[in-house]
Every structure is written in structure tokens, then in C-alpha cells.
Amino acid sequence: MDHAAAHRGNGTGFAPPVGESAIEAHGLGKQYRRGWALRDVSFRLPAGRICGLVGPNGAGKSTLMGLTTHMIRPTTGDLRVFGAAPGATESVLRTAFLTQDKPLFRRFTVAETLRLGRELNPQWEQDVAEGIVHAGQVPLTAKIGTLSGGQRTRVAFALAFGKRPDLLILDEPMSDLDPLVRRELMATLTAEAAEHGTTVLVSSHMLAELEYICDYLLVIANGRLRLAGEVNELRAAHALLDIPGDGSFPAVAPHTVIEPHRGEGRPGVLVRLGGPIAYGGPAEPPTLEELLLAYLRSPDAPSLITPSARVGAVRDIIARDRQKAVTV
Numbered sequence: 001m002d003h004a005a006a007h008r009g010n011g012t013g014f015a016p017p018v019g020e021s022a023i024e025a026h027g028l029g030k031q032y033r034r035g036w037a038l039r040d041v042s043f044r045l046p047a048g049r050i051c052g053l054v055g056p057n058g059a060g061k062s063t064l065m066g067l068t069t070h071m072i073r074p075t076t077g078d079l080r081v082f083g084a085a086p087g088a089t090e091s092v093l094r095t096a097f098l099t100q101d102k103p104l105f106r107r108f109t110v111a112e113t114l115r116l117g118r119e120l121n122p123q124w125e126q127d128v129a130e131g132i133v134h135a136g137q138v139p140l141t142a143k144i145g146t147l148s149g150g151q152r153t154r155v156a157f158a159l160a161f162g163k164r165p166d167l168l169i170l171d172e173p174m175s176d177l178d179p180l181v182r183r184e185l186m187a188t189l190t191a192e193a194a195e196h197g198t199t200v201l202v203s204s205h206m207l208a209e210l211e212y213i214c215d216y217l218l219v220i221a222n223g224r225l226r227l228a229g230e231v232n233e234l235r236a237a238h239a240l241l242d243i244p245g246d247g248s249f250p251a252v253a254p255h256t257v258i259e260p261h262r263g264e265g266r267p268g269v270l271v272r273l274g275g276p277i278a279y280g281g282p283a284e285p286p287t288l289e290e291l292l293l294a295y296l297r298s299p300d301a302p303s304l305i306t307p308s309a310r311v312g313a314v315r316d317i318i319a320r321d322r323q324k325a326v327t328v
């Protein structure tokens with residue numbers, strides 16, 4: 001699923017060409033009194049991708065989203081949204097952020113909430129926002145405070161989509177939705193993203209659902225980046241082999257064992273491939289869920305960043321910015 005191919009911008013005049021970075025982080029870190037929430041994180045998220053952000057509780061996912069939306073300032077490093085600082089007007093206009101707590105004014109009606117969205121956002125699309133609200137039979141006259149948690153989430157989704165952002169950031173958006181509504185809103189998400197080339201960064205603990213919507217992936221554990229890149233490339237870089245997981249089997253030599261004992265019925269050992277598979281037994285690519293579970297269970301596994309997710313050295317970025325400043 002390459003949403004970049006479908007990109008046609010949002011009429012803001014900021015439409016990213018194919019190949020542009022939606023997010024670029026260089027040596028990004030955030031330190032609190034208790035320690036580092038995020039440390040030395042460098043990656044790029046190409047525009048037009050739907051990217052899952054995965055990691056255990058406390059891994060640093062919300063911190064990364066907060067840094068991307070200028071709600072948190074970095075301790076080290078640098079982050080750009082479509083080439084601009086997160087607090088710059090260009091980035092703010094192009095980004096919508098749906099937080100875990102989805103703050104809405106409880107005394108406003110749904111219609112008033114959407115009106116506020118329209119007044120605050122120059123690119124507002126009332127039809128899109130109302131369509132999402134109507135699909136859930138949420139009355140426009142109802143006060144936000146009287147809605148169920150799931151209905152409030154739907155209104156928050158309508159606000160985020162109505163803004164018609166180039167970058168949509170969703171922090172565990174689906175956790176309070178019933179399975180049917182989750183499916184419906186995921187279908188809305190993928191259809192909107194494909195039609196408008198929206199880049200989506202979505203954090204979730206629901207691994208099977210991420211498989212359904214994501215074509216790109218960032219995995220964080222203990223504040224550090226473990227995996228980054230296209231789902232297909234990351235899956236293809238691994239295999240499930242039917243060998244002993246203790247490294248005693250000679251064929252494991254060029255490969256790195258990520259998880260030795262999965263115990264889930266499929267061939268036993270998940271390896272990162274280091275060369276051709278040189279044994280006659282079964283070798284299957286892992287599903288996205290199997291890959292994610294293996295990395296979540298093995299937080300010390302070496303990191304893997306595919307070429308499209310790699311960034312240049314910070315000095316290249318500084319040189320590029322200087323060049324921009326000269327040519328503008």
C-alpha cells in the first residue's frame with residue numbers, strides 16, 4: 001500500500017512531492033528528572049505513509065508524538081515536520097493531533113465543536129467532519145458531556161479529519177471503541193489517507209489491527225528506536241526457522257536470533273537474515289504481529305533501520321539548511 005503514489009496535496013500550497021520527509025528526527029532525546037524518555041532517536045518517515053508506532057508501556061511513544069507536535073521540547077537533537085520546526089506555522093497548519101485524552105469542551109454541542117474546528121482551520125472540510133459524525137448517528141445537537149466515550153472519540157476523529165491535515169498523529173485512538181466502530185474508522189482512515197496522500201503516525205497496542213492499516217513502522221523500546229521502515233522490507237528481513245533456538249544449529253550462523261522460543265505453533269525461531277537460508281527446513285516470513293511480538297519480547301535485539309527510514313548526518317542537515325537560507 002503506497003499512499004505516496006496517491007498523493008495530491010490538500011490545497012494549502014504545501015503539498016509534499018513524492019520522496020519528501022513528513023518527519024525527520026536527528027539524535028532526538030528527551031530527559032526528565034527520572035531519566036531519559038527518549039534517547040538518540042534518528043529516522044525519517046517519508047510523506048504519504050501510514051506508520052504504526054509500537055512499543056511497550058512507557059517506551060516513549062507519546063513523548064515522540066509530543067515532540068512532533070511542539071507540546072514537548074527536546075533535550076537533545078532536532079526534529080522537522082515537512083522540513084520545518086514543529087512550532088512553525090507551516091507545521092502547525094499541516095498537522096492534526098488526536099491525543100489519548102481527546103480534550104473537547106463538554107458544554108459545547110457537537111455542531112458547536114465542529115464550528116470551532118471550522119473557525120480555527122483555514123482548510124476545514126465540513127462535509128468530511130459531518131460525515132464521520134453522521135456515520136455514528138451522533139446528533140449534532142447533543143452536548144459533548146452527554147456522549148459516550150466512543151461517541152466523543154468519533155467527534156475527535158471528525159475534528160482531526162475535518163482539518164484535512166498533511167500529517168495526522170493519533171495516540172492510541174481506538175482503545176475505547178467497539179470492534180465494529182474501530183473497523184469503520186480504520187477504513188475511513190485508510191481511505192482518506194489514500195485519497196489525499198495524508199501521512200499518518202498512529203500508536204497502538206493492537207498489533208493485529210496495525211497489520212491491517214500500516215505500511216510503515218517505528219518500534220521503540222526503553223526510549224530507543226529498534227525498528228524503522230517499510231512493513232514489507234522489515235518482514236522480508238526476517239524468517240521463522242524450524243531449528244533449535246540456542247544457536248547450536250549450524251545454519252543459524254549468518255543470521256541473528258531475535259526470539260528463540262515463540263511457542264505459538266508456527267516454526268520456532270525468529271531470526272534476522274544475514275545471508276541466504278542454507279537449510280532444507282521450513283522458512284516462513286513472520287506476520288507483522290509475530291515480528292512486533294518478537295521485538296517487544298526482546299528489547300535488547302539489535303536495531304534495524306531500512307534505507308528509506310535512514311537520515312543523513314546532522315552536519316548534512318545543517319549544511320542543507322544553510323543552503324536553503326542562501327537560496328531563499
Ligand SMILES: Nc1ncnc2c1ncn2[C@@H]1O[C@H](COP(=O)(O)OP(=O)(O)OP(=O)(O)O)[C@@H](O)[C@H]1O
Binds near residue numbers: 032037
Ligand atoms: N512529564 C513527565 N515527567 C516525567 N516523566 C515522564 C513525563 N512524561 C513521560 N515520562 C516518562 O517517560 C517515559 C516515556 O513515557 P511515554 O508516555 O512517552 O510512554 P508511552 O510509550 O507513550 O507509554 P504508554 O504505552 O504507556 O502510553 C516513561 O518512563 C514516563 O514515565
